[in-house]
Amino acid sequence: MVLNIAVHVSQERRRPVVFLFRRDDLSKCGKCKQAYYCNVDCQRGDWPMHKLECVAMCSYGENWCPSETVRLVARIIMKQRVTTERTPSERLLLLKEFEAHLDKMDSEKEEMNQADIAALHHFYSRHIIDLPDDQALTELFAQVNCNGFTIEDEELSHLGSAVFPDVALMNHSCSPNVIVTYKGTAAEVRAVQEINPGEEIFNSYIDLLYPTEDRRERLLDSYFFMCQCTECTTKSKDKAKMEIRKLSSPPEPNEIQSMVHYAKNVIEEFRRAKHYKYILFSLEHYLELLEMCELSLEKMGAIFADTNVYMLHMMYQAMGVCLYMQDWDGAMSYGEKIVQPYSIHYPAYSLNVASMYLKLGRLYLGLEKKSQGVKALNKALAVMEVAHGKDHHYVAEVKREIVEQK
Template identity: 80%
Template sequence: MWSRAMKTEGIEGTERFQSPGKGRGLKATKHFKVGDLVFACPAYAYVLTVNERGGHCECCFTRSAEGLSKCGKCKQAYYCNVECQRGDWPMHKLECSAMCAYGENWCPSETVRLVARIIPKQKCQTERTPSERVLTLRELEAHLDKLDNEKNEMNDTDIAALHHFYSRHLDFPDNAALTELFAQVNCNGFTIEDEELSHLGSAVFPDVALMNHSCSPNVIVTYKGTVAEVRAVQDISPEEEIFNSYIDLLYPTEDRIERLKDSYFFTCDCKECTSKSKDKAKMEIRQKLSTPPEQEEIKQMVMYARNVIEEFRRAKHYKNILHCELLEICEISLEKMGSIFAETNVYMLHMMYQAMGVCLYMQDWDGAMKYGEKIIQPYSVHYPPYSLNVASIYLKLGRLYLGLEKRTQGVKALKKALAIMDVAHGKDHPYIAEIKKEMEEQK
């Protein structure tokens, strides 16, 4: 039965195949031009992030300005309407009474919440789901043999939390099966983001996970509610492999290779990693220094930059840290790195991006605009065409300008965002309609 299903199932215009040196992958069987929808994939399982509760529907992730109805029992989950509430109940019931019982002590991680939703679905699912046309969830790579002590400990912590928070609602598989499932989710999970790349939730999309990685990808993944949409950002010919990017492509080759090895357990050999064509521009050194820095000084500064990026990432999760303290970390690091690095250097840009985010949170619109204006041009150079990172900065800047009554600059920036989003999201995406409406209101 399965082998027949394998033949009849599939995604039109594509084919699962053995990619030389990469294991399984997905290739095109027809021509796709830039902007074409290659395929869409509903989430096998998904969960809205806690921070977005009340702003988005738990079931369909629709953002609502009109207000959502909340679950009468836990009063923490919000829905568009009765249909969405009913549709989400099989998943929400896993958390609803537990949230009431635990109160403020209800704090499983997003990964734990996602795995808790996968377990019952896997148990009752005998047929392939619409998310598994070319790859089943059980086939996802776990790389258990490659996990280091730290990752194994994280897995154990997650399993303990799953038992702690869901013991009354779930019939658990054994520990070995749970270990494998958490490893599969950690290696193949996706974060669903909005048009400004704000985190909305986590999900698994087995078919999307089949695509291999390239630092010069020919497709991009965006989200329409809880459905992943894969669109071509380069022309793709029949028999050509379809490549997605697993990571943020801002950083130099060494960083990207390290990140891919650490999170996905392979060494990238794409043309970008072998040619390192963008590394010189990404690692730009400040001009007009009285004495050019030695290689060792540059190396030390890169180490400092990486450490401060990690320090900032951790600091963001401290409950008691003030936003002005986060901004101070950004400013001090920018001053130090600026003694050697040019403002277009990717490590400088990273901290400027963080500073912009903090300014937006603090409603320091001028500060956010100042950082955004410094970021946008180098971003357009360092990232591939049709990058969501570039679109999101144009979008943030456009909205900032409009808020500060700089109408001409605002509309111009929003148009640049739309030029990318038309390709990446598709012209009929609700985000595009929203942005066009914002522009119309300026007339």
């Protein structure tokens, strides 16, 4: 399957978002035939920016393949060329004031930065006059990598990346009191806990499923700080997240640690295999991915309980493979094992919990399990009305799905 890149930039806010998938109902640029839009108005609003990269897309044709980050940085450069005014999202912080953490980057990150700079020159140097020098680009890529946001739909499928300077001011907590969601390309910050005047607002930068050690490693690697939030200092959920199977002879601590090491390795191995094999897009490769999930679950299941987060991670991957293969029963089976533990491990009003109920509800309805489907959709809706807001089109769509079953 060839992944086509679409760009959606709101006319009002002009924030760049790169979509890495193609939907049949999207409008297509008639020139490059590689940029896709929600509708004609969206396309017209984006033209002042897209016309600058459309030439490059046409020039490279099927060989056009810059990464999402490279495209975002190119758009930032082009945007800065055509306006010197603050954007609506730069009321408090300019994009150029982002922290880059260049002094904390290891050799691997520096190499990735240099690869991105090389790709930017390769795809854009003939079409963007006088690109910034390598030092300025190194800083810009580091700023975007450390402060960028991932845009996702209601089922948490990846849509693209963007920068929101004002929103980036929020600090991280593993027990956040707000959630960032998106309406089009506008970021919305909504409270999920009671927040009193003067209290700090905390967002989460990462997936909160995993135990304290894993979260801290991720935050230190990607954002260069050691988290000292309440959840990290109390480790209140770690025991449940690392639940061990009840056995007549409990495993020794070294056996548990060895299995944790295996789990982390197989998760990384699967991530690389999925990236490669989804591009190949054949049933044989999907079956190989599913087998990898099943074998790892069998091995980890000798020690870990089904509610253990490493088991849940591989179940979630297996569910995704089943959905790609249109194995609806298989996907439903994994989803049913995941959804309740998710509700325990994640904070209240988690988008991960909502998306799982949503996927499961739609699966149930597709398999003509009406009552189960409606029940799951209602549970998703209860979270989404808080996280997305009652006026969000995602919420309206779920309500419509529920009404249609009556």
